[in-house]
Amino acid sequence: MTLGGLETSTLTTSIHPLYQPDRWILEKFPKQEDVCRLVQPAVKLASEVLETKPVMSFFRRIMYIILRKKGGRTCLDREEPEETNEQDVAVQQALVARAKHLRILFGVIDLNYCSKTQAHGITLVSQKWFAEKVFIRGNVDKLPADDYKTHYIVINQAYIDYAKRQRPSASAAVRFIFSLAFTIVHETGHVLYCRNFDDGNEDYNEPYFDLDQHINDEKDGELGYALENVLFKDVGNPSFIKKPALTSNGIR
Numbered sequence: 248m249t250l251g252g253l254e255t256s257t258l259t260t261s262i263h264p265l266y267q268p269d270r271w272i273l274e275k276f277p278k279q280e281d282v283c284r285l286v287q288p289a290v291k292l293a294s295e296v297l298e299t300k301p302v303m304s305f306f307r308r309i310m311y312i313i314l315r316k317k318g319g320r321t322c323l324d325r326e327e328p329e330e331t332n333e334q335d336v337a338v339q340q341a342l343v344a345r346a347k348h349l350r351i352l353f354g355v356i357d358l359n360y361c362s363k364t365q366a367h368g369i370t371l372v373s374q375k376w377f378a379e380k381v382f383i384r385g386n387v388d389k390l391p392a393d394d395y396k397t398h399y400i401v402i403n404q405a406y407i408d409y410a411k412r413q414r415p416s417a418s419a420a421v422r423f424i425f426s427l428a429f430t431i432v433h434e435t436g437h438v439l440y441c442r443n444f445d446d447g448n449e450d451y452n453e454p455y456f457d458l459d460q461h462i463n464d465e466k467d468g469e470l471g472y473a474l475e476n477v478l479f480k481d482v483g484n485p486s487f488i489k490k491p492a493l494t495s496n497g498i499r
């Protein structure tokens with residue numbers, strides 16, 4: 248199989264520290280060659296996207312939060328300095344520091360208990376939902392002690408099952424890579440927001456990125472969708488389920 252010239256070397260080059268092979272604690276990357284052939288380009292694409300201007304501006308706003316209340320909702324106020332170099336460095340340092348305390352797993356997310364918008368992935372600040380709402384396959388004994396300092400991105404098991412079993416055409420591979428990359432990027436928005444959370448509380452609320460981003464009358468924001476909106480002016484990632492679309496006036 249060829250993937251139209253996509254690089255298929257190892258998972259160790261040009262990968263952001265957040266996504267390096269030892270973050271994927273239950274996977275044998277890069278030894279799991281078949282899976283790596285699809286996962287590695289996605290991880291590289293996600294790494295590239297993290298450095299782009301719109302994503303950096305999103306992260307700056309998460310790092311330098313000024314909360315504003317309006318109409319019962321809380322949102323992040325814009326407070327962009329003219330010169331952003333210093334804040335950009337701080338963002339990069341925070342992402343690299345978080346890498347030590349982040350693990351990326353594949354799992355089955357029970358959508359009866361979690362939001363249906365979490366069909367692609369979910370960010371967790373503890374292991375409390377494991378074996379209850381989120382089911383991890385593999386040797387969970389390898390997970391670190393649940394000290395709440397280690398946070399998790401759990402990616403839908405469907406991704407790795409597909410990567411293991413399928414020999415996709417080049418176009419199907421590109422769709423897989425795009426979808427996984429932007430799932431990872433979406434979750435990274437949550438990861439940066441909750442970087443200092445250490446009480447294991449999974450029921451925290453996120454602010455709105457903008458006040459006009461809301462689903463009907465929901466009180467909580469969704470910073471992963473907000474990051475996708477910054478990139479695509481909408482929710483860009485295709486979904487396994489029907490989902491609301493972001494418009495300039497919010498999510499409809």
Ligand SMILES: [Zn+2]
Nearest residue numbers: 469470471472
């Ligand atoms: Zn999200």
